[in-house]
Amino acid sequence: MIARAAGALAVAALVALPPLLPKYHLEVLISVLFWAYLGIAWNLLGGYAGQFSFGHAAFFGIGAYTSTLLLLQVGLTPWVGMVLGGALAAAFGLFEGYLSFRYGLKGPYFSLVTLAFAEMLRVVGVNTKAVGSSLGLVVPSTRAAPEMFMFSGKLPYYYIILAMGALALALTWKIGRSRLGFSLAAVRENEDAAETAGVDALATKLRAMALSSFLTALGGTFYAQYFAYIDPTISFGPGVSIGALLPAIVGGAGTVLGPVLGSFVLTPLSELTRYVLRGRAGADIMLYGAILVLVISFLPQGIVGLVRERRARAGRR
């Protein structure tokens, strides 16, 4: 009951408060929601299906580059481009997933193969003049044109990423209660047993892969439109891959709210360290690395895991 009231309050605050926020705070909040969104997308594959991707930048980059190239070359609105980018990323995800799962790659081997695919796309991007090579692509953003995913001010972008996050969260919640969700849990916990019970493990994992990569690509388009600039290292580099998995792991992998909680803790923390330690290049990320080690050490099951443990202990008393 209390949890439900707190949740309703949080949602109301997220919808109503931002217009009142100063610019910097609004930017931080957009950042929080953006990483939460990528975490939600990663969580479908990494958390629910238990396939630890270390290369979600591949899908992010495909999304960002597809919509941006279509916008620059043929003037197609990113609203359509993002769906096409999502479809392309899902196709790439299915290709990557089919190869990996078909040949039984698990655990660290799967992580390495996803990392390798993202790195390959990065190298191709850096070496291809037609997609701007390492100079990257500048997205025109001088005028406000809502039909072209271009707005003046930050507030519209805030509501867009809020809506994307809410939809992705609703999808996750729905999947968790569906047949697919139960299949995913079965495959994650014990693939052989799941197969014996009649679950098609390959198809189950591929579904998670397709959904996860599709959603991640939409995040790529959002990034391109919001920051108006992409290059191969930003889009396909390990930064995005790590940024997508961390909120989910720290919040609680395989839980609905995990990535959101994780991002609400991690993103302001990294903004804060950057602000406090400004003028000393590297100090913020150094501290971030140390905090990461501490969080993983003391919250091995993430924030949601800690809450559950507390609750279970209180229940026994």
Added chain:
Amino acid sequence: MTGGLLLQAVVSGLLLGGVYGLVASGLSLIFGVLRIINFAHGAVMMLAMYTTYWLFALAGVDPYLSVILTAPLFFALGVVIQKVVIEPNRSAAEHNQLLLTLGLALFFENLALVLWQGDFRTVRVAYSNASFMIGEALVEVPRLVASGGAVLMAVGLFAFLRLTDVGKALRALAEEPEGAALVGINVARIRAAAFGLGSACVAVAGALITPFFYVAPDVAESFNIMAFVVVVLGGMGNFMGALAGGFIVGLAESLGAAFLPGSLKQLVVFMIFVLVLLFRPQGLFGGSRDR
């Protein structure tokens, strides 16, 4: 493509390969015994390179001579990392340990950035530019020493693993962790030894390349990814395979550089990587199909 260019590419590849092999042997040892992908391996290498640089810059210690100091120092660092950071989290999920090493890598790399900024530093010694010709191919002496030294060190490691009690315990743990514990091996201590030895290997590799390689906080990132490729190629936990894999990747990279424009040579390396992961995850040189 002239024969001279081809020969040069082969020579360069072989000279690079030994260093890759030693870096990867260390990583493979850590993976074989601990079953974790160590993302901090390159950062340890970078710290060793700075240690070599400062010993040279402040005390005039020759980079090759400094190995006597860096090897035990980084063995100790590896033991501390394992005992303090990794070991307490042994029971946690596999990926948590991967993230711990990732956190360490971020920490070390940016510690170096804070302490010494991003400038490229170089160690200039009398023999830095020494070279000779084999046919039409140029052989730079420091690269030859680095590759040869790396191979010697790797061979020393194999001898250690074959002949000593600690080495046998390491191999036992890599092959059968539970059995190793049952026969009375102090597994926590051996795991610390594995991380220590792996770190000492990569530290020696770092020291050996400083006479011809710049030193900077992010210098070893590329070595880290390359070492993953080499380890997979040689077979995870197959130490001899890692050395051979080092030469294959070194050759693939320098031949790729000779034939392909820009940095597309990396694409060749990653494609080999993915193909091996998919079709021969036990590595090119057989071994148990354990995954």
